[in-house]
Amino acid sequence: MLNFELIIPELSLAATAVIVILLDLVIPRKGWLAVVSLIGVLVSAGFAIAMWGGDSQTMFNNMLAVDNFAIFFKLLFLAIAALVILASTDYVSKFARFQGEYYALVLLSALGMMLMAATTELISIYIALELASISLYILVGFLKDPKSTEASLKYLLLGAFASALLLFGMALVFGFTGQTQLGEIAQAIQGMSLAGVLDSLGLILGMVLIVAGFGFKIAAVPFHMWVPDVYEGAPTPITAYLSVASKAAGFAIILRVFYSAFGLPSWLSLDWGLVFAVLAAIGMTLGNVIAIPQTNIKRMLGYSSIAQAGYLMVGLATVGATVGLSPAADIVGRSSLLFFLASYALTNLGAFIAIIAISNKLNSDLISDYSGMGKRAPLLALALTLCLISLIGMPPAAGFMAKFYIFSGAVQHDLLWLVVIAVINSVISAYYYLRVVKVMWLGEPASEEKVPSSGALRVALSLSCLGVLLLGIIPGYVMKLAEMAAKMFAF
């Protein structure tokens, strides 16, 4: 059945992207492009909110699902896109050309991610992923300086490689199950015996390749090599976008694929749960340790995002050993992952927006140049401090609740060893996050000149900091939403 009303959020966002490109041709004041994009995002979010809470529905022969899980992620992507657009206005106004294309590409990649959260079929997963990725390849190279170009090329090549792995994995899974629809794959696998699955090495290989393909998106070790260079070279708003939206989309699709296609039988999920647990442990440790010597704040946050992906994978790992737990307890693993993603998105966006404001003035991303920022821009420095504290996972910021929630899921699933590694990693991470704080508040300013910030940046920064505090102090409501969204994967 073709229920077009179910994809109105996506359609309206696509329409906005087209309108922005067309407007770019006719209006001379490019500032309006950001306004139009924002309105489009808000309208799309409005449609998505209206659908929240309803029953799960599918469309296009089970290719797309509209359920709370998808809507939760759609709203998350739209919120991120809105903040990124707000944060981009200063940055983009310096471009001589292609301002319309910039906003349109941001919208299109948000569209791709929204579709990623909703697809339930291998081929459309691939298409949605490519829509999101290709837009991002271009955005990363938008600056046209050597670093940005190198970043874009690197991202494109490695991204294409990852896509190829993913596609190969999908082909293998299709070959052994004869299905592309996730629900039907699940049925096919449950129809096989343990010996049957173990004999079909191709199926296992297919799953491994799918993990690799998605692992690239979420910057999980060992598929993280692109992160530091791309983060450093890309325009900073796009770095922010990549670090949160692209990661969230990757996790959305992993949750969807692994919980609905490979969730049962339980020994299977136990196995890949363990794989994610090991990847999580390596990712956290590697990301945190390499972040320590970084001198460029964007690179540092790049490595930090690898570590954060590790914490997030703790949530994925909890799928193992779900047997014997009550459904209510079982849900904590997944809903805590969604909550962590939301709080991480707000936190990292906040940090990057502060960095954008500071680098607009300094034209530098070196941590040493942040010296004395507490005097030159007290509010910016305070906001950045709050976000860094949240990344460490200390109260009263969102990161604290997120970590508490996600670790509590892991303890419940008998993954105490992983939690111990994770909390020790939090201590390690405090060292490099606090180094930035130290430089800002203890260092002597290089000049007395104040660091100004534009209205749009201030709005974006206040919104994200407010969100960080809100999720840190009264997280109950968002946890409830995350729980509703996670409930749909029951097995």
Next chain:
Amino acid sequence: MDFNYLTTIIFLPAVGAILIAFIPGLSDKLIKRLAALFTLVPLALSIYLFAIFDRAAAGIQFEEKFSWIPAINAHYHLGVDGLSLPLVILMAFLGFLVVLISWKVDLRLREYFAWLLLLETSILGVFCSLDLLLFFLFWEIEVIPMYFLISIWGTGRKEYSAIKYVVYTLFGSAMMLTGILSLYFATGSLSMVDIAQGGPAMIQSVMPVAAIFFLLLVGFAVKLPVFPLHTWLPDAHTDAPTAVSVVLAGALLKMGGYGMIRLCVTIFPEVAQQYALLLVILAVVSVLYGAAVTLRQTDLKRLIAYSSISHMGYVLLGIFALGQVSLVGASLQMFSHGVITGLLFAMAGLVMHSAGERNLRKLGGLVRQMPIIAVIFSVAGLASLGLPLTSGFAAEFLVFVGSFSSTVVSGIQVCTILGVLGIVITAGYILWMLQRVFYGPPLKQFDKAKDADILERVYMFAFVAVIMGVGIYPAILTDVIKTGITPIMGLLGG
């Protein structure tokens, strides 16, 4: 419940901090007065609570409970009992006095007082929380103000000391967090009251109960500190500004002792009894090692800092002797040490400020230039070595009597006697320090050193009044503390 006393006490300093940080154009004088106001009211309220505290009833009073995060069954749950109320008063008392002690700070005043007030809120929160998550939240918040206070307003290797403090604390709280999470899933509850009442039967877990006990214990032992987790303390105390040393030694260390009684002993009485010997030995090692190292110090502040390790050893001894008297003694020792060491650090700060020197080899004869400081410093020193009529005597006497008569482990008498030896060493270093600083021939270079001014005399006498008051009539506190210890003794089966 008509008025939420505890919420008011906890959050007034935070409100003050926000006002001070964000109202533009405050003059320096106004900032100090605001800080004084927002710490004086909590002090007055906590004394009022002390006055109306029902000494006949055991258990939690002034309880406040609201649902906070339904998804994980966390509550905003506050309350005080005989164990925590003295510590709340201690923190409120020190909180107000450190504002007075900081009156002469002139570097980045606004930030300084904002962080100081925030610190007070977090410590008060730790003592009042009855929900594990809320407890941990306050416990963690405390690190941030401390980091800034030491690293910006400190002296010497301040940045090194600050980050060392942060890393130690976070390591401890990381262990504690795993402990809390394990406890949460073993019992399905975050309420300290429910878990304590449910007893070990409530803990359904595949991991051994002792593991949870030790995870929590490590977090508290870092803070107390217990040998060998103490090495952050001398650095942090020495390099922190005077007021922060006062809070650190006075109230922050007590979070460790409080946590041990409140969580480790109350929730795991059997495990505590099982491992009491180990912990009592660690306590004696802390006492003797701390005292011995103190003897070797030549830096005034470092000396007082090391003496804290030794005195906190008595707290550990009193706690894990697990007797009614020893636990009361440990609680009283926490209060008493808070006030005495607070005063010692405040006096050391005055000497440093006025003489410009803190190396004991170079100080001398200061009784001539600063007679009042010399007298008060001596009173504090004598209280620290446990002279009768001071709170130090009452507390340490109770600890020793309690642990000597304890039956929890055989041979604890030997440990107690070894612990008493610590007093002798304490007498040695305290008297030696007083002699080096104040007596001997007056030195020319200190001729310009000034004695205490009016404001300084006010807070000195406030400290001395509390030390002597509790020393002469300890029942004023022990009556209250007993109501907190009696239920714990019930759990211990004693």
